Amino acid sequence: MNKIDCDKKKIRCRSLVIDGTKYRTTLNKKFEKRQPWSKPEKNKVKSFIPGTILKLYVKEGQCVKKGDNLLILEAMKMQNLIKSPLEGIIKSINMKEGEKVPKGKLMIEIGFA
Amino acid sequence: MGLKRKILELHKKREEVLKGGGDKAIEKQTAMGKMTARERIISLCDPDSFHEYDLFVEHEARDFDMDKKILHGDGVIIGTGTIYGAPVCIFAQDFTVAGGSLGMMHARKITKIMDHALKMKVPLIGINDSGGARIQEGVNSLAGYGEIFFRNTLSSGVIPQISVILGPCAGGAVYSPALTDFVFVVDKISKMFITGPEVIRTVLGEEISMEDLGGARVHSEITGNAHFFAKSEAECFEQIKKLITFIPMNNIRKALKFEPKEPKPEYRISEIVPGDPRQPYDVRDVIKAIADDSDFFEIQELWASNIVIGFGRMNGDTIGFVANQPLVLAGVLDVDSSDKAARFIRYCDAFNIPIITLVDLPGYLPGVDQEHAGVIRHGAKVLYAYSEATVAKMTVIIRKAYGGGYIAMSSRHLRADFVFAWPTAEIAVMGPEGAANIIFRKDIMEAKDPDKMRKQKVKEYKEKFANPYVAAARGYVDSVIEPEETRNLLLHAIEVSGSKSVFLPQKKHGIPPF
Numbered sequence: 001m002n003k004i005d006c007d008k009k010k011i012r013c014r015s016l017v018i019d020g021t022k023y024r025t026t027l028n029k030k031f032e033k034r035q036p037w038s039k040p041e042k043n044k045v046k047s048f049i050p051g052t053i054l055k056l057y058v059k060e061g062q063c064v065k066k067g068d069n070l071l072i073l074e075a076m077k078m079q080n081l082i083k084s085p086l087e088g089i090i091k092s093i094n095m096k097e098g099e100k101v102p103k104g105k106l107m108i109e110i111g112f113a
Numbered sequence: 114m115g116l117k118r119k120i121l122e123l124h125k126k127r128e129e130v131l132k133g134g135g136d137k138a139i140e141k142q143t144a145m146g147k148m149t150a151r152e153r154i155i156s157l158c159d160p161d162s163f164h165e166y167d168l169f170v171e172h173e174a175r176d177f178d179m180d181k182k183i184l185h186g187d188g189v190i191i192g193t194g195t196i197y198g199a200p201v202c203i204f205a206q207d208f209t210v211a212g213g214s215l216g217m218m219h220a221r222k223i224t225k226i227m228d229h230a231l232k233m234k235v236p237l238i239g240i241n242d243s244g245g246a247r248i249q250e251g252v253n254s255l256a257g258y259g260e261i262f263f264r265n266t267l268s269s270g271v272i273p274q275i276s277v278i279l280g281p282c283a284g285g286a287v288y289s290p291a292l293t294d295f296v297f298v299v300d301k302i303s304k305m306f307i308t309g310p311e312v313i314r315t316v317l318g319e320e321i322s323m324e325d326l327g328g329a330r331v332h333s334e335i336t337g338n339a340h341f342f343a344k345s346e347a348e349c350f351e352q353i354k355k356l357i358t359f360i361p362m363n364n365i366r367k368a369l370k371f372e373p374k375e376p377k378p379e380y381r382i383s384e385i386v387p388g389d390p391r392q393p394y395d396v397r398d399v400i401k402a403i404a405d406d407s408d409f410f411e412i413q414e415l416w417a418s419n420i421v422i423g424f425g426r427m428n429g430d431t432i433g434f435v436a437n438q439p440l441v442l443a444g445v446l447d448v449d450s451s452d453k454a455a456r457f458i459r460y461c462d463a464f465n466i467p468i469i470t471l472v473d474l475p476g477y478l479p480g481v482d483q484e485h486a487g488v489i490r491h492g493a494k495v496l497y498a499y500s501e502a503t504v505a506k507m508t509v510i511i512r513k514a515y516g517g518g519y520i521a522m523s524s525r526h527l528r529a530d531f532v533f534a535w536p537t538a539e540i541a542v543m544g545p546e547g548a549a550n551i552i553f554r555k556d557i558m559e560a561k562d563p564d565k566m567r568k569q570k571v572k573e574y575k576e577k578f579a580n581p582y583v584a585a586a587r588g589y590v591d592s593v594i595e596p597e598e599t600r601n602l603l604l605h606a607i608e609v610s611g612s613k614s615v616f617l618p619q620k621k622h623g624i625p626p627f
Binding site: 011013016018019020021022023024025026027028029030031034035036037050051075076100102 | 316317318319334335391392393418419439440441442443444445449475476478479480481482485515543544545546547550
């Protein structure tokens with residue numbers, strides 16, 4: 001067994017930089033699929049768990065205070081009351097009562113007054 | 114009634130039960146490309162070595178008209194046999210009988226053979242092929258699972274426990290395999306999940322097939338739940354038999370000794386590793402250049418491949434190999450590879466299998482995803498496992514051993530017994546580029562030509578620190594060796610540490626970063 005020649009063996013060698021050094025290596029699926037991190041935005045209310053929208057308490061254009069009820073998200077036989085994280089105006093509502101939502105879906109966006 | 118008639122009666126009773134769920138159910142099983150439970154046991158054991166117990170056990174359920182149903186052997190076969198002459202205890206769920214569902218008596222049969230395995234200190238092999246809890250038996254079924262999990266835990270580290278997934282294994286049932294040492298899966302046959310596609314669809318509205326959710330590939334490549342992947346049941350049984358030859362039958366005995374054999378000549382150790390630490394190679398070739406007969410039995414080959422683990426032999430005795438794999442992700446430690454290595458180290462330690470560690474890593478994988486996935490907690494498992502392990506620990510530093518990665522990979526400081534380094538080893542706090550950028554930041558920034566200055570400083574650092582001699586000067590490395598000397602020195606080290614005994618502080622148990 002001799003040294004690996006990436007081109008000859010048809011191995012898809014890539015570069016990976018660690019502490020300023022570039023290494024020739026292969027990447028795995030998990031590494032290639034990783035999502036870039038973004039700062040969470042407080043005014044975007046996302047579903048923390050997949051489930052069903054049981055009740056909607058607000059309408060678009062409505063003013064809300066911090067702590068006001070926004071909706072009930074039912075998941076795993078538990079009714080989760082979602083409250084407004086801040087004061088503002090409901091800019092958009094992206095689902096209806098009775099709708100199933102996946103995890104991380106943007107449900108409500110709150111605009112600043 | 115004479116003796117002959119009574120014997121005939123026994124034969125008739127046996128025959129009846131041995132049919133399992135009957136011809137139709139067997140036909141269905143075969144149509145799915147699956148062997149029957151009995152065929153599986155026969156394929157696995159030495160010819161005529163298997164003896165079955167509890168053949169005539171019957172279930173006791175009365176509700177939902179269950180009292181009118183006959184379930185032969187209550188859907189599970191238990192017994193003892195041998196594999197290459199080594200005794201084993203086996204249970205195999207029979208999918209042809211009520212879908213292999215687990216009722217109270219079914220569970221009692223399993224726990225009976227588990228108790229037997231622990232008492233006799235022989236390996237336990239469980240063949241799983243079951244629809245899950247027998248709903249008609251309600252909480253008794255749950256009790257059965259609990260009794261199995263409890264015994265899996267008590268047996269852990271005393272006898273090897275092997276799980277073979279040859280059908281569905283869903284809900285609570287998956288926790289028994291998860292508690293065992295080695296999980297074998299077969300492509301398109303094995304399915305493991307906590308909640309199935311149906312539940313996911315109705316509750317969450319997400320569509321996914323059984324195969325994509327918890328098929329053999331998923332558990333071999335993504336979750337790391339499975340240790341061995343096979344394309345057919347026959348291949349799977351060969352893998353199990355091979356594993357049995359490598360592992361001791363309990364935590365007191367040693368594994369079978371084989372005829373020592375030199376590695377195959379095509380694995381030329383001095384020609385595998387490129388001198389440039391940034392170039393990749395397949396570390397399995399180095400293991401094969403060291404191990405007897407170049408025979409390396411890899412575990413979890415498809416998952417977290419940036420670290421390589423598995424068994425080989427040195428002078429005929431079983432050895433556990435742990436090696437960074439520069440070919441994948443430059444051989445970094447990350448969440449998955451740390452978990453993979455740490456568990457294997459603990460397995461080797463529990464069963465007194467010496468560990469050879471081959472080191473070549475640039476450190477831990479940088480990234481928000483890794484940090485947020487808890488790489489601190491997971492990485493700590495490697496430190497814990499090596500520190501706690503009292504078996505003979507031999508370390509060979511091939512090239513890079515930087516920073517936390519150097520410490521974690523069975524360093525002298527975690528009480529490695531022998532630390533060898535090749536002349537190509539670079540044992541330093543970090544790579545030359547990174548280190549020079551920090552130490553000489555001011556010089557580089559203030560230089561007329563910062564790029565030129567950086568290059569010069571990197572070169573200076575490389576010459577001074579990117580070698581094994583700084584560590585050797587402190588005795589952190591016992592010996593700087595030529596690659597060609599590796600096998601002989603390791604053989605010697607294993608011989609010298611044959612009677613190693615170390616006593617850890619008395620405690621009930623430690624608290625590893627699970």
